[in-house]
Amino acid sequence: MADQAPGQVGTRTRFVYHERGDEIWAEYEGGDVVRxxxxxxxxxxxxxxxxxQLRQDGTTSSGHCVSTVVELSDGRxxxxxxxxxxxxxxxxxxxxEQLG
Known part of the structure; x- marks a missing residue:
């Protein structure tokens, strides 16, 4: 992922995803995102x-996302x-993308 505008995720942002049944949740941080x-x-x-999310400048932001899950040829x-x-x-x- 390329670096994005301030307040958005980028190459330095790391996600930890969880899944239980049809529920998903994650925590993320890095780059301009504190938490x-x-x-x-x-x-x-x-x-x-x-x-x-909470940004480095102390502001917060929120949004909605729809993602398609794709399994790569290497299993990631x-x-x-x-x-x-x-x-x-x-x-x-x-x-x-999942880290190797």
Whole structure:
């Protein structure tokens, strides 16, 4: 993932995902994000979640994301994401890949 504008995740952001049944949640941090959390559901290869984060400048932001789970040929997981801020203007796409 390329570095993003301030307040967004980038190459220095690390996620720790959890899954139980159709529930998903994660903690993340790194780059401009001091602390972030996401919570949502999984239906097949589709994740639907909301996220909230604290930035280095002390501000908070939140949004909604729908991701497609893709299994790579080496067994790692890739998330192809469509996201939109709910606390401010902006939306986009991103790709998150499991570290090897």
């Amino acid at each position: 972030g959390y996401l919570v949502g559901t999984r239906a097949g290869d589709r994740l639907d979640f909301r996220y909230v 997981i890739r998330l192809e994401e469509n996201w939109a801020w709910e606390s401010q203007p902006g939306s986009g796409t991103s790709v998150v």
